[in-house]
Amino acid sequence: MPDLYGLFSNRRAAQQALLDIADSELLCYGLLGLEKNPHGRACFRHQLGRCAGACCGKEPMVEHQLRLLDGLQQMRVFNWPYAGAVGLVEQHSDVRQIHVINNWYYLGSVENIADAAQLTKMVHGFDRDGYKILSGPLFNGQHEIVLLA
Numbered sequence: 001m002p003d004l005y006g007l008f009s010n011r012r013a014a015q016q017a018l019l020d021i022a023d024s025e026l027l028c029y030g031l032l033g034l035e036k037n038p039h040g041r042a043c044f045r046h047q048l049g050r051c052a053g054a055c056c057g058k059e060p061m062v063e064h065q066l067r068l069l070d071g072l073q074q075m076r077v078f079n080w081p082y083a084g085a086v087g088l089v090e091q092h093s094d095v096r097q098i099h100v101i102n103n104w105y106y107l108g109s110v111e112n113i114a115d116a117a118q119l120t121k122m123v124h125g126f127d128r129d130g131y132k133i134l135s136g137p138l139f140n141g142q143h144e145i146v147l148l149a
């Protein structure tokens with residue numbers, strides 16, 4: 001997950017932050033990429049009651065992601081690493097969407113970079129729905145991120 005680690009000062013700091021959050025929020029180490037889950041089965045920590053079971057369908061994935069984001073927010077482990085707004089590019093076959101984010105605020109989604117400039121001028125508060133949309137793409141490290149400012 002090179003993109004994820006890039007958000008922290010170093011890989012070690014990122015892993016420690018994730019471990020702390022996972023322990024306090026009953027998150028799954030396997031889903032966070034911190035260890036390998038047995039294929040198709042609950043992780044070992046779930047058997048110990050330390051993972052709420054997103055790995056084996058005992059809780060919805062979105063709940064897991066939201067607790068991860070809550071944990072990250074509370075710990076303030078994310079320093080916005082860019083000079084300004086960025087676009088998180090999501091490509092589904094021939095449909096391209098750019099999710100515009102600034103300082104961890106989700107500003108909206110557009111289809112081309114020219115439209116993104118309008119969004120970067122807007123000021124939004126915390127948007128939980130935006131975080132739901134973003135949580136997967138931001139953490140899987142598989143999407144292109146473009147600088148808008």
Ligand SMILES: [Zn+2]
Pocket residue numbers: 027028029030042043044045046051052053054055056
């Ligand atoms: Zn688990």
